[in-house]
Amino acid sequence: xxxxxxxxxxxxxxxxxxxxxxxxxxxxxxxxxxxxxxxxxxxxxxxxxxxxxxxxxxxxxxxxxxxxxxxxxxxxxxxxxxxxxxxxxxxxxxxxxxxxxxxxxxxxxxxxxxxxxxxxxxxxxxxxxxxxxxxxxxxxxxxxxxxxxxxxxxxxxxxxxxxxxxxxxxxxxxxxxxxxxxxxxxxxxxxxxxxxxxxxxxxxxxxxxxxxxxxxxxxxxxxxxxxxxxxxxx
Numbered sequence: 001x002x003x004x005x006x007x008x009x010x011x012x013x014x015x016x017x018x019x020x021x022x023x024x025x026x027x028x029x030x031x032x033x034x035x036x037x038x039x040x041x042x043x044x045x046x047x048x049x050x051x052x053x054x055x056x057x058x059x060x061x062x063x064x065x066x067x068x069x070x071x072x073x074x075x076x077x078x079x080x081x082x083x084x085x086x087x088x089x090x091x092x093x094x095x096x097x098x099x100x101x102x103x104x105x106x107x108x109x110x111x112x113x114x115x116x117x118x119x120x121x122x123x124x125x126x127x128x129x130x131x132x133x134x135x136x137x138x139x140x141x142x143x144x145x146x147x148x149x150x151x152x153x154x155x156x157x158x159x160x161x162x163x164x165x166x167x168x169x170x171x172x173x174x175x176x177x178x179x180x181x182x183x184x185x186x187x188x189x190x191x192x193x194x195x196x197x198x199x200x201x202x203x204x205x206x207x208x209x210x211x212x213x214x215x216x217x218x219x220x221x222x223x224x225x226x227x228x229x230x231x232x233x234x
Contacts, residue, residue: 003027004132005037005059006139010045014059021057024049035059038137042070070138072179073160074100075229078151079222080189083111086219091123091142095130097226101141102127103184107148109191111218120144148197154184155205162186162206165221166198169208173228176207183229187222 003023007014014037016024029035029049037059038044046062077099079090091102102123106113123142131139154162160181163173165188177183186206193201202208211224 003029003035004044004135005035005047006128006132007037007039007059010037010039010043010061010064012061013050014047014061016057016059018054018056021052021055024052024057036065037061038131042137044137070100070136071098071183071229074182075226076101076103076182076184077222077226078103078105078184078186080105080107080148080187080218081110081112081115081145082189082218086111087115087119088123088126090219090222091126091140092130093223094226095127095136095140096134097223097230098136099140099226100138101143103143103151104145105148105151105186106145107189108194108197110189114145148193149200151186151201151204152184153204160184162201162204163209163225164188164193164198164201164206165211165216165225166208167192167210167215169210171207171209173207173209173225174232176209177229177232185222185225187225188218190218 005020029052031049031051033049035047035049036044037047043064045064047059050058050060075098077094079102081104094102127140127142154160160183162184164186186201198208211221216224
């Protein structure tokens with residue numbers, strides 16, 4: 001399997017920083033070996049290793065290659081803050097399932113009130129590694145937490161579609177999804193959204209949708225939303 005390397009930009013010669021170059025040394029790649037590089041915006045290309053040393057590596061780029069197809073329009077996952085490693089698990093799996101960005105939310109029943117800069121940076125590293133593993137050429141953005149009330153409206157006049165997982169709804173995401181614009185999926189904390197929060201979202205154009213008859217854990221619900229989209233084959 002060709003090793004994949006994330007770069008900031010595609011150019012004839014690309015210098016890798018020590019962190020990325022370390023993977024080449026671990027794999028014992030040498031000058032002349034082939035790798036594949038990708039940037040964060042969906043472009044990727046073949047490349048030849050020119051030099052590997054303790055402080056970095058030099059690659060010479062070849063022809064661009066087609067990247068793995070993305071969803072017809074960008075998908076944002078807006079997810080409430082979760083405790084422990086649950087957020088990392090959600091970011092990793094949602095990256096594999098094709099999200100373009102993850103917007104963290106603070107909500108009334110959120111498991112934690114906020115996260116620090118170090119944890120946010122770790123989540124971004126998780127997204128980058130998941131993109132590499134899943135052979136995507138796009139690294140999703142992981143955005144700092146905002147209050148739920150600041151989440152952008154969707155629908156007529158605002159563009160795009162929005163869906164919120166809500167126990168008691170009978171509407172199905174796949175029956176409403178039409179890819180007419182960007183898609184935002186909203187998933188709550190372990191204690192769920194309050195009635196006021198759900199009312200706020202629906203007033204801003206979000207459709208309340210069912211995830212089935214079972215009550216799902218907070219780290220499972222967002223992946224069920226994304227899985228429903230992935231199952232359509234787009």
